[in-house]
Amino acid sequence: MYQPILDPCPTASAxxxxxxxxxxxxxxxxxxxxxxxxxxxxxRALDGAPDSFAGFAGAGRMPVQILAxxxxxxxxxxxxxxxxxxxxxxxxxxxxxxxxxxFESLGALDAFLASGGPIQAPIERLxxxxxxxxxxxxGQLAMxxxxxxxxxxxxxxxxxxxxxxxxxxxxxxxxxxxx
Numbered sequence: 001m002y003q004p005i006l007d008p009c010p011t012a013s014a015x016x017x018x019x020x021x022x023x024x025x026x027x028x029x030x031x032x033x034x035x036x037x038x039x040x041x042x043x044r045a046l047d048g049a050p051d052s053f054a055g056f057a058g059a060g061r062m063p064v065q066i067l068a069x070x071x072x073x074x075x076x077x078x079x080x081x082x083x084x085x086x087x088x089x090x091x092x093x094x095x096x097x098x099x100x101x102x103f104e105s106l107g108a109l110d111a112f113l114a115s116g117g118p119i120q121a122p123i124e125r126l127x128x129x130x131x132x133x134x135x136x137x138x139g140q141l142a143m144x145x146x147x148x149x150x151x152x153x154x155x156x157x158x159x160x161x162x163x164x165x166x167x168x169x170x171x172x173x174x175x176x177x178x179x
Contacts, residue, residue, distance in 0.1 A: 027123045028113050032164035034127065035110045038134055039103065039167040040160055042070070044152055045141040046099055046169075054095035056148040063144055067102055068092035070134045074105035077130035081112055083120030103169045110167045154178040 046067075054064040061069075068090050079086045092098060113119070119126075145152050154177070161172035 028119070029164060031123050031127060031131070032110055032113050033162065034131060035106060035113070036162050036164050036166045037157070038131065038138065039106055039169075040162045040171050041135070041138045041157065042102065042106075042141075043169055043171040044155070044174075045138050045145065047152070048150070049145060050150055051095055053145065053148055053150055054098075056144055058147045059144060062092075063141055064092045064095050064098055066137050066140055066144075067095075067098040070137050071098065071101045071105045073130040073134045073137075074102070074109050077126050078105070078109045078112060080121040080130075081109065081119050081126060082117075085121070099169065103167065106167045110165060114165060 049063075054067075055062050072088060072090050076085070076087050090101075093101070142152050153174070155174040156176040156178070159175045161175055166172075
């Protein structure tokens with residue numbers, strides 16, 4: 001069965017054309033795009049943060065604790081997706097290692113989804129639970145950046161260069177940053 005996908009494939013002659021791909025799992029692809037969006041937003045919240053930001057204690061949990069929890073959420077999502085659901089609370093490490101761990105956990109989940117292997121948990125539950133919880137925490141990190149005196153620069157995420165599979169710490173430059 002051929003199904004339209006949401007990512008436009010514009011050309012000069014047909015700027016609003018959509019790609020048609022055989023056998024595409026739309027939920028899986030939407031989840032992969034969502035994970036890429038999470039990576040992009042997290043990278044923006046973390047880019048340029050001074051090392052001292054990790055221990056900022058101005059509003060509840062410190063950023064390093066939040067980031068460790070975000071890694072735990074993605075690890076949990078992967079265990080659920082492969083049918084061996086397990087929660088593990090990690091004791092936060094140093095800031096640099098927690099940033100690396102977060103993006104590694106995000107990459108592992110995305111790689112599993114990209115593999116085409118059977119998903120043993122409903123994608124809707126993976127989305128509504130661990131993935132969107134991680135998005136909430138990205139917002140917390142961005143807010144804490146401002147409170148700590150190291151604000152991030154806003155941008156239009158609607159036009160951001162986000163693509164499925166792009167889940168590492170290095171992300172494209174903002175397309176339309178706010179002035």
